[in-house]
């Protein structure tokens with residue numbers, strides 16, 4: 001750190017808050033924003049509330065993740081949850097825990113990303129909190145949205161189609177690429193290829209962006225909710241095998257997937273080919289894709305496919321829900337096997353993956 005980079009300790013809390021407040025634009029529906037004891041906002045129908053945090057050392061590393069992208073992701077992971085519930089995100093509050101030796105620049109860049117993502121998604125930042133922490137950065141975001149018709153995880157019925165949006169596996173591969181020295185700059189451009197060569201640049205960029213700057217399909221999700229096209233939904237945060245298991249359990253159904261139908265990210269396929277890895281395993285177990293997993297009535301898939309064209313987000317039928325125990329079966333050309341959840345779990349129970 002050079003003397004020209006002031007730290008939070010040098011700036012002080014009052015000045016930090018003033019600096020943040022100055023940058024936050026007035027938002028629609030905001031009766032009282034930053035500066036009062038609490039925010040007061042308008043909601044139209046039912047309020048949807050969700051919260052999620054990014055913790056340094058757990059969700060990101062300072063040397064691997066540009067601050068601007070940490071800001072974008074901190075909001076995006078919440079937008080994904082609101083979208084999966086059939087809501088439209090409206091307002092956000094941000095609670096920051098920051099070490100006092102953190103350069104002020106880092107916080108400025110974090111807010112570059114947060115405010116930019118908020119503007120893109122029609123969300124107003126209405127308040128928050130700042131507190132000091134010994135060394136670890138925590139960015140905690142709560143988003144408030146509204147919905148007329150919430151979509152739950154528990155509505156899947158036997159015969160419904162299992163649908164995923166977008167492609168799978170890139171975010172998990174992106175996380176590994178960071179550990180292999182590949183890097184994005186503040187603007188999401190590739191600045192280091194790590195152990196990989198320049199010939200993989202496009203695939204590296206795709207996977208790193210999926211990890212550091214996920215883009216949940218918000219517009220498509222909104223159209224799906226408006227047209228009542230999904231009977232159940234969950235966002236893919238922990239990995240398809242885990243998130244589908246949750247939907248099956250909560251809906252009281254099983255599911256059968258066709259391995260050949262899974263929309264493996266082409267970037268993942270190309271990188272895994274290069275290192276003789278298993279692209280299918282990435283698509284099944286890799287977390288943080290922040291796409292949607294939907295249960296869709298068979299008779300309405302064509303409408304969904306049409307919407308997918310309108311919003312430029314692929315939707316893929318990957319199998320069907322079936323009667324019986326909440327077990328997921330994966331069918332290959334050569335046979336089938338039970339799909340055991342191997343996605344992310346913050347507090348894994350030893351018995352959960354016995355023998356795995």
Ligand SMILES: [Mg+2]
Pocket residue numbers: 080081084234235237
């Ligand atoms: Mg979720």
